[in-house]
Amino acid sequence: MRIQLFGTCLVDTFFPETGEATARLLRHFGVEVTYPPGQTCCGKPSDSGGYTKETRKAAEHFISVFEGDDPILIPSGSCASMVKNHYPELFKDDDRMREKAEAVAARTYELSQFLVHVLKAHEAGLAGKGRITYHASCQLTRELGVREEPLLLLRSVRGAEFVPLPDAERCCGFGGIFMAKLPEVSYAMAEEKADKIISTGADTVTGCDHGCLMNIADALRKRGSSIKVKHLAAVLAEGLR
Amino acid sequence: MRTSSEQIPFRANAVQALDDPALRATLRNITEIFTQKRADAVSSLPFEEWRDQASALRLHVLDNLEDYIGRFAGNATRAGATIYRAKEAAAAREIVASILKDRGATKVVKSKSMVSEEIHLNDYLESQGIEAVETDLGEYINQLAREAPSHIIVPAIHKNRRQIGELFAEKLGADYTEDPTALTKIAREILRQEFLSAQAGITGANFAVAESGSIVLFTNEGNGRMVTTLPPLHIAVLSIEKVIPSLTDLPLFIRLLPRSATGQILTSYMSVITGTRKPGEFTGAQELHIVLVDNGRSRVLAGAYREMLKCIKCGACLNACPIYRVVGGHTYGATYPGPMGVVLTTLLDGMERAHPLLDATTLCGACAEVCPVKVPLVQLLRGLREERVEKGLTPWVERKGMIGFGWVAKWPLLFHLGQIAGRVFWPIAKRIAGDKILGRMPDFASRPFRRRIS
Numbered sequence: 001m002r003i004q005l006f007g008t009c010l011v012d013t014f015f016p017e018t019g020e021a022t023a024r025l026l027r028h029f030g031v032e033v034t035y036p037p038g039q040t041c042c043g044k045p046s047d048s049g050g051y052t053k054e055t056r057k058a059a060e061h062f063i064s065v066f067e068g069d070d071p072i073l074i075p076s077g078s079c080a081s082m083v084k085n086h087y088p089e090l091f092k093d094d095d096r097m098r099e100k101a102e103a104v105a106a107r108t109y110e111l112s113q114f115l116v117h118v119l120k121a122h123e124a125g126l127a128g129k130g131r132i133t134y135h136a137s138c139q140l141t142r143e144l145g146v147r148e149e150p151l152l153l154l155r156s157v158r159g160a161e162f163v164p165l166p167d168a169e170r171c172c173g174f175g176g177i178f179m180a181k182l183p184e185v186s187y188a189m190a191e192e193k194a195d196k197i198i199s200t201g202a203d204t205v206t207g208c209d210h211g212c213l214m215n216i217a218d219a220l221r222k223r224g225s226s227i228k229v230k231h232l233a234a235v236l237a238e239g240l241r
Numbered sequence: 242m243r244t245s246s247e248q249i250p251f252r253a254n255a256v257q258a259l260d261d262p263a264l265r266a267t268l269r270n271i272t273e274i275f276t277q278k279r280a281d282a283v284s285s286l287p288f289e290e291w292r293d294q295a296s297a298l299r300l301h302v303l304d305n306l307e308d309y310i311g312r313f314a315g316n317a318t319r320a321g322a323t324i325y326r327a328k329e330a331a332a333a334r335e336i337v338a339s340i341l342k343d344r345g346a347t348k349v350v351k352s353k354s355m356v357s358e359e360i361h362l363n364d365y366l367e368s369q370g371i372e373a374v375e376t377d378l379g380e381y382i383n384q385l386a387r388e389a390p391s392h393i394i395v396p397a398i399h400k401n402r403r404q405i406g407e408l409f410a411e412k413l414g415a416d417y418t419e420d421p422t423a424l425t426k427i428a429r430e431i432l433r434q435e436f437l438s439a440q441a442g443i444t445g446a447n448f449a450v451a452e453s454g455s456i457v458l459f460t461n462e463g464n465g466r467m468v469t470t471l472p473p474l475h476i477a478v479l480s481i482e483k484v485i486p487s488l489t490d491l492p493l494f495i496r497l498l499p500r501s502a503t504g505q506i507l508t509s510y511m512s513v514i515t516g517t518r519k520p521g522e523f524t525g526a527q528e529l530h531i532v533l534v535d536n537g538r539s540r541v542l543a544g545a546y547r548e549m550l551k552c553i554k555c556g557a558c559l560n561a562c563p564i565y566r567v568v569g570g571h572t573y574g575a576t577y578p579g580p581m582g583v584v585l586t587t588l589l590d591g592m593e594r595a596h597p598l599l600d601a602t603t604l605c606g607a608c609a610e611v612c613p614v615k616v617p618l619v620q621l622l623r624g625l626r627e628e629r630v631e632k633g634l635t636p637w638v639e640r641k642g643m644i645g646f647g648w649v650a651k652w653p654l655l656f657h658l659g660q661i662a663g664r665v666f667w668p669i670a671k672r673i674a675g676d677k678i679l680g681r682m683p684d685f686a687s688r689p690f691r692r693r694i695s
Contacts, residue, residue: 014683
């Protein structure tokens with residue numbers, strides 16, 4: 001099986017280790033990973049700000065870069081939802097582009113979705129370590145409906161203990177442009193999230209979106225916590241080194 | 242508030258609210274209780290089915306609103322009520338005041354009504370020499386403190402019992418206590434006298450039933466029943482979209498509204514008021530006047546955001562909203578706070594004044610998830626944000642930044658150059674911009690993923 005990996009702009013720019021972990025994980029399951037070199041950003045930042053014209057530019061570019069029939073894999077709930085749910089909406093008045101957008105949307109998967117439903121990775125007995133809790137990000141749960149998949153994967157990791165996070169599905173306060181426009185509110189929300197994470201006694205917090213994870217990491221750091229913040233891909237790839 | 246055309250300073254208000262630890266603790270505590278109680282109250286029920294039914298029914302009403310209003314008005318008139326239609330807030334205020342003045346009323350008791358807040362009825366009545374006494378305990382507290390409601394269901398949610406104790410001591414000369422039962426008793430004793438001495442009662446309505454011409458009130462304190470039965474004159478002020486077709490539609494909302502609002506299985510009191518007191522009846526007002534307030538709703542109904550009018554004002558979205566939870570209702574500087582408030586205020590007050598409220602969402606979707614009538618809040622918020630950009634109301638720097646973003650997203654070479662430049666300039670930008678925004682983000686990776694993957 002061959003997939004096209006969309007690294008996401010955050011992973012590409014700030015968290016390349018997560019991209020590497022994703023590729024390692026997929027290859028472990030015999031998947032051939034291709035990386036269309038022209039990829040940039042899915043357009044989420046301008047989309048949530050209401051900048052439709054700019055978002056269309058990003059979407060058109062994405063659609064032209066990710067051609068062919070291979071599944072498109074995205075290690076981010078919000079970027080995957082952008083492609084799956086919002087691309088077709090962006091071109092609702094343009095039949096030709098809408099059809100293309102729908103075709104791209106249909107072969108797009110968020111990482112944990114693909115790992116569970118296609119690769120059955122939760123049955124593979126991956127190895128890990130530590131006490132891990134999990135933040136359920138907003139677009140992942142409420143737009144993609146991915147709720148059980150990350151939990152199935154985390155519970156299956158041998159050698160690691162999964163501890164549930166109270167109010168795991170409550171927004172962490174990142175929200176893309178929100179963080180820049182209302183930084184004080186954003187930080188207050190991140191603080192509450194950090195306190196809940198600390199209350200679990202976990203040594204690692206994971207999630208499927210680097211936007212949230214970077215927001216949470218900052219709040220944890222300012223709280224003086226040493227809890228590690230890792231993307232789900234990194235947690236699952238831990239035993240594969 | 243409404244008369245000013247100045248932009249709502251949401252961020253400045255929020256900074257102030259976040260600085261109040263007592264407020265934050267109170268909000269956290271109460272919204273958490275409501276969210277949990279709601280979750281318990283809807284589990285093991287066909288709640289999703291009910292939501293679909295309620296959503297379809299509310300849409301059907303909106304599609305035929307004029308027809309249903311006509312039927313409601315006709316049937317209410319036959320039952321003895323007098324119907325008024327007010328296009329604007331000012332007209333509604335004047336209608337109410339002139340009914341009262343014609344009868345020489347100088348004191349009215351009120352049960353909770355958000356639409357009366359929307360039209361700033363109390364201030365107007367006061368200016369006309371008519372005293373309006375709020376009888377919902379939360380509203381009574383707010384009135385003593387001269388504050389607006391900070392929640393559409395729990396108007397004094399922003400106050401804890403210590404603050405209420407201090408308020409009662411200061412304003413009512415009561416001995417300080419923070420025992421809720423004792424505080425309630427103090428208010429009740431005062432309010433009993435107000436009920437008996439008022440010449441009129443003013444209420445809102447949760448629903449207006451077209452088939453019977455009835456208005457329906459849900460309350461938890463029984464004050465609604467006193468307001469509508471003790472004084473000889475009852476004035477109900479309600480917004481036009483509150484109509485439902487028939488009494489047989491009511492049970493659906495009896496199930497949905499209290500569960501969504503406070504997690505109660507049932508509201509404590511429900512009054513169905515059909516016209517005036519009939520011969521041989523012992524309770525009910527002798528005169529009933531119903532003021533149907535439009536105040537911009539017909540305009541909303543004709544536009545792309547009409548689904549907002551499905552809202553039954555239960556407050557579930559406020560409790561679920563992660564932003565409302567930390568900043569509270571006063572931060573929104575509007576009658577209706579929280580997610581439904583952001584949308585409704587923008588629609589009713591206009592984008593120019595209300596658009597800063599559109600920042601107050603991460604589009605997380607927690608609101609739409611709990612809405613009992615499935616108002617597509619996220620979709621509406623996204624649409625309004627788009628409209629704000631089209632109208633050029635976002636800051637210049639943001640607009641230019643987004644144009645730049647569009648180019649970077651379109652041209653991979655530019656994107657990559659940005660990554661290279663970012664390694665050098667990002668740390669400098671972080672130092673200049675300070676800790677609040679950029680400082681919360683990590684540094685650029687020394688080699689981006691695109692150079693690492695083979």
